[in-house]
Amino acid sequence: MSETRSVRGRGAADNPKNRFEQLAYEPDAETVWDPEARVPLTQLFRDSTRTIIARNNSPDVGFDASINPYRGCEHGCIYCYARPSHEYLGFSAGLDFETKILVKTDAAKLLRRELLSPRWQPQPLALSGVTDPYQPIERKLRVTRSVLEVLAEFRNPVVIITKNHLVTRDADLLGALAQDKAVVVNVSVTSLDEKLQRIMEPRTSVPKRRLDAIETLANAGIPVRVMVAPVIPGLTDHEMPAILQAARNAGARDASWVMLRLPFAVKELFEDWLGRHFPERREKVLGRIREVRDGKLNVAEFGERMRGTGEIATQISALFQAAKKKSGFPCDLPPLSTAAFRRPDPHGQLGLFEQAS
Numbered sequence: 001m002s003e004t005r006s007v008r009g010r011g012a013a014d015n016p017k018n019r020f021e022q023l024a025y026e027p028d029a030e031t032v033w034d035p036e037a038r039v040p041l042t043q044l045f046r047d048s049t050r051t052i053i054a055r056n057n058s059p060d061v062g063f064d065a066s067i068n069p070y071r072g073c074e075h076g077c078i079y080c081y082a083r084p085s086h087e088y089l090g091f092s093a094g095l096d097f098e099t100k101i102l103v104k105t106d107a108a109k110l111l112r113r114e115l116l117s118p119r120w121q122p123q124p125l126a127l128s129g130v131t132d133p134y135q136p137i138e139r140k141l142r143v144t145r146s147v148l149e150v151l152a153e154f155r156n157p158v159v160i161i162t163k164n165h166l167v168t169r170d171a172d173l174l175g176a177l178a179q180d181k182a183v184v185v186n187v188s189v190t191s192l193d194e195k196l197q198r199i200m201e202p203r204t205s206v207p208k209r210r211l212d213a214i215e216t217l218a219n220a221g222i223p224v225r226v227m228v229a230p231v232i233p234g235l236t237d238h239e240m241p242a243i244l245q246a247a248r249n250a251g252a253r254d255a256s257w258v259m260l261r262l263p264f265a266v267k268e269l270f271e272d273w274l275g276r277h278f279p280e281r282r283e284k285v286l287g288r289i290r291e292v293r294d295g296k297l298n299v300a301e302f303g304e305r306m307r308g309t310g311e312i313a314t315q316i317s318a319l320f321q322a323a324k325k326k327s328g329f330p331c332d333l334p335p336l337s338t339a340a341f342r343r344p345d346p347h348g349q350l351g352l353f354e355q356a357s
């Protein structure tokens with residue numbers, strides 16, 4: 001990576017080389033910059049994908065199918081494991097991932113077509129498996145909202161994963177799905193330290209707003225799980241008990257955690273970020289990560305990648321279990337139900353839903 005500097009409002013400070021490209025990216029006079037703030041502006045591109053449901057065979061996640069309304073994420077979380085996915089598009093996992101956002105404008109139309117097909121077997125869909133469906137641009141574009149409208153019409157169950165208070169905007173649709181036991185919202189809370197959160201996850205909702213989102217959804221009868229994810233050994237792991245207690249007080253009914261993952265270019269980006277913001281703690285944090293990753297900064301094997309191994313990983317797991325029990329979380333949330341799924345007649349009265357939405 002070339003010499004870097006902090007970029008206001010962004011997690012990454014540069015564009016590391018794309019592992020699939022021979023040429024490295026270097027900013028030049030044609031780069032789109034805000035002349036006042038000297039930061040790269042967000043650019044939106046239309047994603048002309050012809051399918052909307054993605055499949056995965058990972059035993060580490062609790063879903064087989066997902067919908068990603070956006071590719072790339074303006075939240076800018078420095079540790080995001082999805083950053084390398086932007087390299088498949090010819091972009092960088094660094095600033096490009098945060099500033100070049102692909103939008104699936106036809107997501108709702110494509111989803112309706114797939115759910116109407118007799119080949120579709122009702123099952124939970126995740127929103128989303130990669131980037132946050134409630135990143136800032138969703139407030140204006142409402143692509144995620146349009147997808148939820150289709151899911152609510154078909155009563156197809158959905159699992160939502162987000163760091164953004166904007167999810168509360170859709171409490172009406174989520175509440176309708178909750179009546180059929182067809183929704184759970186996962187709110188990620190990485191830290192309660194707003195100063196740390198602002199530089200680690202620059203365009204996400206602050207911790208207080210995330211807890212408010214949990215409370216708002218819970219009060220609307222929508223099941224909420226708090227995700228302490230990712231846990232960064234030596235930087236955020238000590239906050240786990242406080243996060244769990246705060247989330248439980250807000251109404252979360254379940255909790256989970258995930259160890260930090262640093263695949264491909266994310267390793268370099270994270271190391272650089274630590275050096276810029278926490279130089280005195282850099283080696284300690286990297287050392288702890290290596291201790292839970294068998295001497296490396298990342299391990300990709302299923303099972304191990306979500307939890308880590310070794311004494312520190314065992315201690316973090318034990319801390320989570322003890323803190324979850326002490327915080328008074330009830331039993332794990334029940335599985336989502338597909339019992340209410342229906343295929344509305346697109347030519348009948350139920351088809352008016354689409355015209356009115």
